[in-house]
Amino acid sequence: MSGPLALTCAHLLADPRGPVSGPARLVLADGRIAEVGPAEGPVDDVFVMPAPVNAHDHGRPVRTTSVGAGGKPLEAWLNYLALFPSVDPYLAAALSLARSALGGSGIVMMHYTRAQGFTDLPREVQEVARAARDVGVRVGFAVSMKDRHPLVYGPSEPFLATIPEPARGVLAGQFLRQPLSPKAFIELADAVAEAAGGPDFDVQYGPNGPQWCSDALLEAVAEASARTGRRVHMHLLETRYQRVWADEAYPGGIVRHLDSIGLLSERLTLAHCVWARPEELELLAERGVTIVSNPSSNLHLRSGIGPVAQMKAKGCRVAIGVDGKALEEDDDALREIRVAHLLHLGTGFRAKVTAADILGMALVNGRRSVTGRDEGGVLAPGAPADLIVLDWARIEDDRLGVPCDVLDMMLTRATARHMRELVIGGRTIVRDGVVTGIDYPAVRAEVLARMRAAMPDKAALAAAMPALDAAAGRHFEPGCC
Structure with missing residues (x-):
């Protein structure tokens, strides 16, 4: 920003856990909120709130249904990711992060489970960090292990x-x-942090999950996190097959085991926890662990519906992630908020998970998981200038003059197509559907052209996938196929 910027709005949700106010005026300066107060005179017919957080994702440049992975459970779907050809890491990250921004997410977790592999990982991640800076999003980057x-x-x-x-x-x-x-994994993550880490690119340890990580690796991560203060981002109990495996491998309880090796702390974020039990959620809450619920991804991959109401009741800190599988595979964070709201609202007159709960999850709770800092998620003097501006006239385009609850209407109708502007650190990174920091159409066209040119090299692997699917079905569900 070259100087202070003032904006007015008809409706302001300054704190996701509080009421909507307005008309209001905000002043942004030096990447932060300088002033918030009542507006005088005409105002823009817009709704302003803190920028949504995508607290769990993987930074894939192309949607997974494009390689035939649609409609498959996680245990089969994961294998299809190998069909994506490697491309330039800057272009891949720029495409993925720009799509997140176009979907309304200005703060994005990238659990980097598939490196492009053209160079060593620290240098590759430098390119990912450069893409994040150009797009303008804040990124948490977990080194896959x-x-x-x-x-x-x-x-x-x-x-x-x-x-x-x-x-x-x-x-x-x-x-x-x-x-x-x-030991080598820890050294690699530390080298990535040294090469690419920064205030808006928080490098973290990223063990993929207990079923994919030995106890020795998880113990090393726990020790390194305690020693360095670096955060940890990991999957846990995403599917019922993982639940069965965990119960057999750790009869004393997988969550208690993770606690016994020192992994559970406020530095830990766990994606999914769909199949976590009440006593496990209680222990996670006691240790200050953040859980990221990924509602659409869990539906797409047949994993189930996470027990968010139970998580809330046990005192867990819960966030929301898109996980590369939004309802329409379009990274629309606003629609994802609505999916979460409808899935977990409850039945009848008593709301189990309120609108304020869901907005707190989507706009506040995931920020620390991604950025490593306890700030933001509210629009108040001194807070980061991270906000989304929604075109209220388009949301309420059939207004009839009857007073309507503004928050209910936003939660019921708002999608990324209603976004007029996304501002991160005081910088407009999306305006009227255009990413301001990169040429998104050109990057997308280049990535697709390179991938399509390389797909013949994947022919043998693609031909082997039906046999792998069938074998996985027999393994996980004997007699199913």
């Missing part, structure tokens, strides 16, 4: 033995790799 169970939640060799050749050889060559040691 896994050292076991690449195909099923157990040994790969007996599972592969059930698949006939030539598919077996192709799959073994794709998925069976020698992992790094726990």
Whole structure:
């Protein structure tokens, strides 16, 4: 920003857990809110609130249904990600983060579970950080870590033995790799932080999940996080198959086990927890762990509906993530807020999860998970100037003169197409559907052209996928197929 910027609005949600006010006037200066007060005279017919947070995502540049992964449960769907060709990491990250911004998310968690691999990871992540700066979003970046169970939640060799050749050889060559040691993973994450970390690019440890990480790796992460203060971002109990595996592998309880090795703390964020039990949620709440619910992703991948009302009742800090699988695969954070609201509101007259709860989850609770800082999520003097401006005239385009609850209407109708402006750190990063920091159409066209040119190299792997799907079905659901 070259100087203070004033904006007026008909409706202001300054604190997601409070009432809507207005007309209001805000002044932004030096990346922060300088003033908030009543507006005098004519105002813009807009609704302003803090920018939504996508508290769990992976930074994939292309939607996964484009490689045939639509309609599949997680345990089959994950394998299809290998069909994406590698492309320039700057272009891939710029495309993904720009799409998040166009969907209304200005603060994005990127659990980087698939590196492009053209260079070492610290240099690759420098390019990802450069893309984040150009797009203008704040990013939490978790370095992916896994050292076991690449195909099923157990040994790969007996599972592969059930698949006939030539598919077996192709799959073994794709998925069976020698992992790094726990020490090497920690050193790699620290090197990434040194190379690319910054105030708006918070590098974190990213163990993929207990079913994919040995106890030795999880213990190393817990120790490193305690020593460095670096945050940890991990999946937990996303599917019922993971629940079954966890109960067999840790009969004393997977959450209690994670606690016993020191992993549970306010530095930890857990994605999903769809199949967590009440006593597990209670322990997570006691330790200050943040849970990220991903409603549309869980629906797409047949994982279930997370127990958000129970999480709230137990005192858990809950956030919302898009996870690359918004309802329409379009990264629309505003629609994701509505999906979460409708799924968890409850039945009848008593709301189990209120509008204020959902907005607190979407706009406030995930910020610390992504940025590592306890600030923002409200529009008050001194707070970061991270806000979204919605065209109220388009949202209320059939107004009849009857007084309507503004918040109810926003939660019922608002989508990314109603976004007039997204401002992060006082900088407008999206205006009227255009990303201001990069040429989004050109980046998208270039990424798609490069991927399409490389797809013939994936032909053998694509041909092996039906055999892998069938074997996974037999493994996880005996007798199902």
